[in-house]
Amino acid sequence: MSFSFFRPSRPKTTQEFVKAVKDSLMALDTKTIVEVKALEKALEEVEKNFATMRCMISGDGEVEPNVDQISQLAFEICKEDVITLIIHNLHILGWEARKDLVYCWAILLKQKVGSTYCCVEYVENHFELLDSLVVSYDNKDIALNCGNMLRECIKFPTLAKYILESASFELFFKFVELPNFDVASDAFTTFKDLLTKHGDVVAEYLNIHYDEFFNLYEKLLTSANYVTKRQSVKLLSDFLLEPPNSQIMKRYILEVRYFKVMMTLLKDSSKNIQMTAFHIFKVFVANPNKPLEIKVILSKNHEKLVSLLHDLSGGKGADDEQFEEEKDIIIKEIERVSHLPNLEH
């Protein structure tokens, strides 16, 4: 089978080419979709065009890509609304076309035209496109492609901010628990990017949506699904302990409710989960301004906690040394709290 199928009909100018891409996507209208033969033909045309586009962007091994051409391409696909067409037709496209498309997406998004990222600007003016991409996690066939496109978008703070604050963000709490491991874990990767890529954006979001977010997050931490539990504790320690989130962290560690969640995770049957939970638990304990309730819980459970912590051991090497050190400090603090006279009630 030949791989040079796109060569013969390569149009002359970028403008003409983008026009051809647009026409081929427009051909995927409702009329064609009913007609099997016509749809097949239209899809073939789209696939051919995306292969050509990929070739323009990355070169074909012999010819180096032309930077001016790429920048013109980015400009034209915005001008012609091709981006909207692409996202709306993603679910109809074939496997190969989707892959080429995702490949081009990553590069075109990063392509500066003049002083601006024109494709990013286009998406900023059509934020609903991001919602479409998020919702597509529900469609297994295109979930991974959309995930990749989304993560490219999330690299830009404005787009990440939109998704965080959109109604679709809540869907991620559902997607990360989908039974299909590929899709669920891809959704988790995107979720993680959203919460870790742009510290300031995340801090701002968490400040405003504190209750709503941690309410949902608690469900992940107490999920019956091992992977969800393990990933979400790890992610929590990743973003909560970041400097821009220090205010949120300080608020979080005052909450008895979340402290109890951490206590439960510390007792988990998985050592991996225990170890990660420790790194959040320790912040609750080390907090010099622990609320009385937390002190009472520590005091009541201090024997169990101390013996549990004694049994907990890290791996090897420097990490382990640090862990042991921290463990000692935490144990001492628990002992100290348990001897406080004014906790009797």
Next chain:
Amino acid sequence: MAHEEREEPRKPQQFPLDAGSYKIVGEIGAGVSAVVYKALCLPMGSVEVAIKSIDLDRSRTDLDSIRRETKTLSLLSHPNILNAHCSFTVDHRLWVVMPFMSAGSAHSIMASSFPEGLPEPCIAVILRETLNALSYLHNQGHLHRDIKAGNILVDAGGAVKLADFGVSALIYEPGSGQGSSTSSSTSSLMLANFTGTPYWMAPEVIHSHNGYGFKADIWSLGITALELAHGRPPLSHLPPSASLLMKITKRFRFSDYEKHKKDDPVRRKFSKSFKDMVASCLCQDPSKRPTAEKLLKHSFFKNCKGAEFLARHILKGLPSVEDRHRQAKLLRSLSMNKSGEDGGEEDAESGDPEGQSDKHRRISGWNFNEEGFELDPVFPNEVALGDSSARQASFEGEGMDRDNVAGSKGPFESASCTDQSSTSSPAGATNESEDECSDHQGSVLAAIHNAARGFDKEVMMGSLALLKRSLEDELQKVNSLMSLLGGGGDQRGVEIANREEQLVQVIDKLKAKLESEKKKNFELERELECLQHRISGTGGETVTDDAPVRD
């Protein structure tokens, strides 16, 4: 849809995502953190599948690497690549459901029916199909990094698929004990070296791989070709195998090698185009190795047969993967010098437990001998001084990683330290155990080589004494294995009796093998004496009479 001509339709959603829909039939592979089962998918008319069950809690790192690997795989689609139907979690295990490749890996086929290697037309089919997969992978910007017979799977119809993308690591390996986990952890490490998912890497990044990365796969393909041709990877005396069977059959390969060098008439003949194809893969300069696409056009693949040919010629009379796995497992449990986790490694199929570092060593340390269709070791005293000490270090390192068995380090060490200069001393491998016999071979070879140049008689004597001892060890092991089996009559059931029968056969074979090895040893000793004569004859350096006593 149009693309379906080139690619398999992918409908992962067809397969149910709950454990209850699958009925496990039997175990067909096992490792430290993963088990591979043969299973039936009940709602789909009980179609046969393979399920790799990975214990996620065994891995201390976060799940990112596993996630990345499953995703890499699910974004690939090619008839020659083993894809997963679907994957889902069952408590803290990840189940990866894959097509069941009933004939198992090319390695396991050889181990079971073609110990001396496959017929050349069959090799051509297997390599061509593998190259198809490789060409697709490379076009997509991926490296496989672990091409070997153990990762090339065959189904009942003779269709060939490349496996092991981390998650599907080493499935169907009857011999893959803990080895599989070693290998899969290496491969996940490899993947972790990438920043981001390779497929989505920018073209310029991919381009930089063109120079070297892709060509490393081509090298491995060349090695795999030799493995398919000889029934074992070249120089398989390098990393040892702890499997008793493998150890015995593979030990002292160097003597075969010596035989080959003397143009033994028994040697199999391979076509010129095959040799030429392999030689091009094993070119020391990566840039001179052909791409996968180019290799496919090599004359060796002209008139290449198809899947039915493979099915007709090598799959007949093959025991089922389940049986092969059961037998390998039994052998393993009988292997008495199993020393903890490391000792249990079954890396015979690869000769490659150290993964990339090993490949690297091969690249720097061996030359392909097209004439003899083998890799020739480059001896320490033939390479530059700095180079040789580096190699020596790698031998030492290897010895240390691989075992803590104090074993029989004695004779060789004492013999070697008399007047060895450190650079020419292969005796750097002092921490060898019985398991490390492979390295002894290298040492012996090197010693003979040295002797031919007129020095280091002690080293040679020491090496030979050691060789003799390990032969005796072997005999002892075979004896104890036999007595163990002989006395095991009151074990449970007919099944055991059957296996015993099989094992007795195996042992008979091994005995014969041992005899021939002994013969070879004798010949070597003769040769040694000859050399000694020559040394004293030429009045070379320091002839001493106090060579280590041979018992």
